[in-house]
Amino acid sequence: MTTIRILSIDDDKFIRELIDKTLRSELKGFEIHQAENGKKAQQLLQNHSFDLVLCDWEMPEMTGIELLKWVRKQETLKAQPFVLITSLDQKEHVVEAGKAGVSDYLSKPFSPKQLIDKVMKQLIKSGRVSREEAMSLMRKDRIAAAGGAELLAGGGAPRAAAPARRSKGKGLLNWDQQRCPVAIREINREEALLTLKTPKGFPSLGGQVQLLLAAGTDEAPVRISVPALVYSLQLAEKTAECDTAHLRIQLQPESAEAAAQLAKVLLLVG
Known part of the structure; x- marks a missing residue:
């Protein structure tokens, strides 16, 4: 080489x-x-x-x-x-x-x-x-x-761990050929707070991901895959071996139709 x-x-x-x-x-x-x-x-x-x-x-x-x-x-x-x-x-x-x-x-x-x-x-x-x-x-x-x-x-004090929140639902997060379940802590039309657990590493700060959401019933499911940008990532524990992180992502629907579909899913998620 x-x-x-x-x-x-x-x-x-x-x-x-x-x-x-x-x-x-x-x-x-x-x-x-x-x-x-x-x-x-x-x-x-x-x-x-x-x-x-x-x-x-x-x-x-x-x-x-x-x-x-x-x-x-x-x-x-x-x-x-x-x-x-x-x-x-x-x-x-x-x-x-x-x-x-x-x-x-x-x-x-x-x-x-x-x-x-x-x-x-x-x-x-x-x-x-x-x-x-x-x-x-x-x-x-x-x-x-x-x-x-x-x-x-640097010498700055570490940030406090993100407080525990009741999950509003589940989704899937895709990045770099990885797919991992996530717990959705907060979500609106612009951004979401997710908790992710994986031993394979996390998305990078500033990296692009895809958030897959589903709602509705088995007879009438509503699904959407939303491109997003990771703008905050915090480990759940202050250890190098930590496999759980809290991510904030900016949702970026690619069209007005996708934005409307996202709004529909959010309405069903509550």
């Missing part, structure tokens, strides 16, 4: 160096290139190929979202895996990134493990490495050897 090339973009040199050190210490055979802003990254992207772009949102001269929009307009870069890294994790920012064509979204603060997980997920998804090759690339014995990369995790 040839060398994997990653472009890391951030106006903070300290953060760039920490990301570089984390990737080099935990993964084998990686070549990390750096750019201090979107303009410099443009030049590199025009003259070199990269297997993955890791880009901060808030930068001078050209922001990460502006660079992403430019990348998606380039014929040779339309399929470029592009991960935005930012503290701008409000709903409107996640939605904007999704509409601009972001591949994935990593919120600050984040841990070295979360960074590695995002990188490997995109490399596997793009076909750059297989799952077997991904395992061989990981240096399991050096997960804690990044030396200072823990600063990427």
Whole structure:
């Protein structure tokens, strides 16, 4: 397997160096290139190929979202895996990134493990490495050897766990060739709060999913599959092994007819 090339973009040199050190210490055979802003990254992207772009949102001269929009307009870069890294994790920012064509979204603060997980997920998804090759690339014995990369995790207090709510029904959630039952805690025409339990991992923040809903009777069922965007994801427990998460998704019916069908299902769900 040839060398994997990653472009890391951030106006903070300290953060760039920490990301570089984390990737080099935990993964084998990686070549990390750096750019201090979107303009410099443009030049590199025009003259070199990269297997993955890791880009901060808030930068001078050209922001990460502006660079992403430019990348998606380039014929040779339309399929470029592009991960935005930012503290701008409000709903409107996640939605904007999704509409601009972001591949994935990593919120600050984040841990070295979360960074590695995002990188490997995109490399596997793009076909750059297989799952077997991904395992061989990981240096399991050096997960804690990044030396200072823990600063990427920040010092903020963890958010409180989402309060328990009585389920309003059940549905199915599809993403990345996975299908998993979900409990619907809250739902309206614009968004839904779901609880998902799976040992196979969760949808990514800013990722696209499909929510399958059904209501009515066996004789007169009403079903709909609604595209949606994940704009909030919270683990039910503060452990790396947690297999349950609470997701908030923005529902995105593709037509007026689909929106009317969704309204009908919601009326039946109550």
